[in-house]
Amino acid sequence: MVWIQVWSDPNEYIRSEKITSVSYRMAKTAAGQDWIEVVAEPMGRVILQASVRAGEIPRAGPGQKSWLRLVDARARLVMREVIRIISDQEQHSKMVSLHDLVIPDFEQEVPDDLNIEIQVWNIPCHHCHKETPVVYPVGAFFGYMLEFNFLSNLPRMLAEKYPFFKKAPAKETDAGEYRNTCVHCGEPQPDWRVMESYLEITNTPSLVTEKAQITVPLTDEEKIEYRKAGITPGW
Ligand SMILES: [Zn+2]
Known part of the structure; x- marks a missing residue:
């Protein structure tokens, strides 16, 4: 049994065995938008406020979703630490302030760029x-198969290196997307054809005419995804 100090009232303590569960919610604090508070149930008392160090919420777009996922992942990490402490036998009959004990380790080394391997091979033009x-x-x-437009900086870099990889003409519905185009007639090759062929060449690697590494700088949003996914740079 541990006595847990209540966040809003430092003179109040909750007996740990009375706590049936903990939950979290976003904290309304002037300290920042990325603060959460951990609530002890069933008494509904806040026992910890902590920053999950995700920064301010992006205004709109995919960055906002990434931000929410990052906050949720880190909030769960904080709750795990809280549960570990309140059920710790070593703390038996102590009076604890979670603020002093919960020090979650969020920070993983996030690289500024990723090394991507690319392959070149031939297909019959569509x-x-x-x-x-x-x-x-x-x-x-992040567990997804790589696609051209998945890393924002990748298509432009491929286009610089391979002139046949270029933006689709404006008449196309997905104008502005980069495509492999035929060196003879200039027609863009549909992505599904390239994908289909890609699956074939994984079984016949001798058909690959060129392999190269390119270093793709990550955008801030991609860094958030990267951190959240917790993958190592050497994948
Ligand atoms: Zn052609």
Whole structure:
């Protein structure tokens, strides 16, 4: 049994065995938007406020979703620490302030860029049927198979290196997206054809005509995803 100090009233303590569960919610504090508070149930008393160090919430877009996922992941980490402390036999009959004991380790080294392996091979053009080179990134990122437009900086960098990889003409519905285009007739090759062919060449690696590494700088949003996914730079 541990006596847990109540956050809002430092003179009040809760007996740990009376706590049936803990939950978290966003804290309304001037200290920042990334503060959570941990609530002891069933008494509904706040026993800890902590910053999950996610920064301010992005205004809109995919960054906002990433931010919420990051906050949730870290809040769970904080709650795990809280539960560990309140059920710790070593703390038996002590009066504890969680603020002094919960020091979650959020910070993982997040690289500024990722090394991506890319492969080049030939496929028959969708339009003129002549052999034309295509380029595709290899591997996975956050468990997803890599796609051209997954890392924001990747398509532009591929286009600089491989002239046949360029933006689709404006008449296309997905104009602005980079595609492998035929070196003979200039037609963009549909992504599904490149993907299909990619799956074939994984079984026949001798068909790969070029392998290269490119270093792709991560955007701030991608860094948040990266941190959340907790993957190591050497994947
Ligand atoms: Zn062609």
